[in-house]
Amino acid sequence: MNPNLEIDKIDREIISILMDDAKTPYSEIAKRIVVSGGTVHVRMKKLEHMGIIQGSTLVINTAKLGYGLTAYLGVYLNRGGVYNQVIVELEQIPQVVEAHYTTGVYSIFLKLICRNTKDLRDVLNDKIQTIEGVQRTETILSLEESIKRPVQFGS
Numbered sequence: 001m002n003p004n005l006e007i008d009k010i011d012r013e014i015i016s017i018l019m020d021d022a023k024t025p026y027s028e029i030a031k032r033i034v035v036s037g038g039t040v041h042v043r044m045k046k047l048e049h050m051g052i053i054q055g056s057t058l059v060i061n062t063a064k065l066g067y068g069l070t071a072y073l074g075v076y077l078n079r080g081g082v083y084n085q086v087i088v089e090l091e092q093i094p095q096v097v098e099a100h101y102t103t104g105v106y107s108i109f110l111k112l113i114c115r116n117t118k119d120l121r122d123v124l125n126d127k128i129q130t131i132e133g134v135q136r137t138e139t140i141l142s143l144e145e146s147i148k149r150p151v152q153f154g155s
Contacts (some may be wrong), residue, residue, distance in 0.1 A: 007052065010035060014043055015053070019150040022056040062113050069114045070142040073124075074106035075134055082133030083107065089131045095123050106138070 013033045017024055026040040033040075047053040062068075077086060083101060086108065090096050098111035110128075114120040120139070129137060 007047070007050075010039070011043055011047060014040060015047070018053075018056075067113045067115055069116055069120055070145065071112045071114060071120055072140040072142065073110040073112060073128070074138040074140070075108040075110060075128070076136045076138075077107040078133050078135050080107065086131055086133050090128070093123060093127050095119070096128075 010033060014029055017029050017032060026044070027037045030037045030040045044053065062070075075086070077083060087099060090099055090108075090110070095112045095114050096110055097113050100109045101107070102109045112120065112123065114123060124137065124139065128134060
């Protein structure tokens with residue numbers, strides 16, 4: 001492997017700092033890990049090129065914006081061959097924020113963020129359950145999110 005495409009302790013430290021706060025300036029990262037700002041910049045470009053870092057995200061408190069209900073939805077498909085068409089339809093539903101193709105009981109496992117139970121019911125009845133290929137669904141309501149963090153990895 002090309003040594004420029006391997007990650008080391010410095011790369012891991014940069015990633016760790018940015019996982020805590022993606023807005024940390026390169027100069028601050030450099031001071032904290034005792035390298036130059038240019039080193040941080042070059043390392044970030046390398047990590048992006050490798051596909052390890054893929055942009056950054058804002059963390060939004062959806063409840064404060066009026067979306068106070070988080071639900072998880074297990075989707076049973078008529079057959080596996082309809083997965084791609086179902087995903088295309090699910091992408092059109094704003095309340096669907098995550099979709100996972102899974103093994104086990106469900107074919108697809110979704111995370112939905114809705115305003116309230118009426119909003120959830122409307123999404124289920126009028127959108128998801130009317131998609132061709134969806135056999136049935138099971139809904140799990142989240143009462144509280146207790147842990148949400150990026151993956152922790154050793155050095």
